Amino acid sequence: MAEAAPSGLAAHLRPGEVLLWHGAPDAGLRLKPAREDIEAGLWGLGATALLALLAWAIGAFGRLFPILRAGVVAALLALLALSLHPLLLKHRLLMHRLRRTRYALTNRRALVLTGTRRARLLSLELRPDTQLALSEDTPPTLSLWHWPENAHRETLPEEIHFRYLSDPRTPHRIARQILQEMS
Numbered sequence: 001m002a003e004a005a006p007s008g009l010a011a012h013l014r015p016g017e018v019l020l021w022h023g024a025p026d027a028g029l030r031l032k033p034a035r036e037d038i039e040a041g042l043w044g045l046g047a048t049a050l051l052a053l054l055a056w057a058i059g060a061f062g063r064l065f066p067i068l069r070a071g072v073v074a075a076l077l078a079l080l081a082l083s084l085h086p087l088l089l090k091h092r093l094l095m096h097r098l099r100r101t102r103y104a105l106t107n108r109r110a111l112v113l114t115g116t117r118r119a120r121l122l123s124l125e126l127r128p129d130t131q132l133a134l135s136e137d138t139p140p141t142l143s144l145w146h147w148p149e150n151a152h153r154e155t156l157p158e159e160i161h162f163r164y165l166s167d168p169r170t171p172h173r174i175a176r177q178i179l180q181e182m183s
Contacts, residue, residue, distance in 0.1 A: 008113055009104050012121050021105040021174045025098040025164035026140075044083025051076045103162040105174050110144050110160045124160040126175075128182045134172045139164045142172050 009022055054072055097114060104111040112122040124130070124144055133143040145159035162171055 008119065009102055009111065012111060012113065012123075013106065014108070017106045017108050019104060019106050020178065021171050023103050023162070023165060023171065025101055026166040041083050041085075044079060048076060048079045048083050051079055098164055103165075103171070105171055105178065107178060110162075110175065112160055112162070122160055124158055126178055126182065128179065130179055132172060132175055132179070134168055136168060140168045141165070142168045142175070144175060 009019065013019060051072065100115055102111075102113045104113070108126055110124045110126060114120045114122075124146075126144070127146055130144055130146045133141075135141045135143070140163075142162040142165065143159060144161075145157040147157050148155060162168065165171070
């Protein structure tokens, strides 16, 4: 059941730790802007159009308000950039980050490794009280969490998520088996 660790993950395994599963977000994944992003972008483009109309009106009287015209043009460019971000850039940045993300389950931990040059490792120690949740909705996600030891009620749980998996059932089955062996 132990697997050979890919080079990026191998460096993060502790002595005695056995890699039981590793995966990545679905390579064929194509994300589209969410409805909220589309609405925000369209509202922003509408506001940009109104500001452009204002800039045109000020341009007609430009000799009276030269500083105001420059300020409106700067605000127009900033608003246009903010409007286009949720429509064009946000989901592309997420896709770029997901292509460099790796997930792993060992006999002791759940790991998420993001990035290549400056890799960031998220780790969750597996304990008998670790909870699992499998969501096959969009995005397909396996979530693992537990509360820190001696935590107060207001404390948030320690958690880790494997998102956009093509088959979240396999790591779910392996994680459930690891937790059953711990009990």
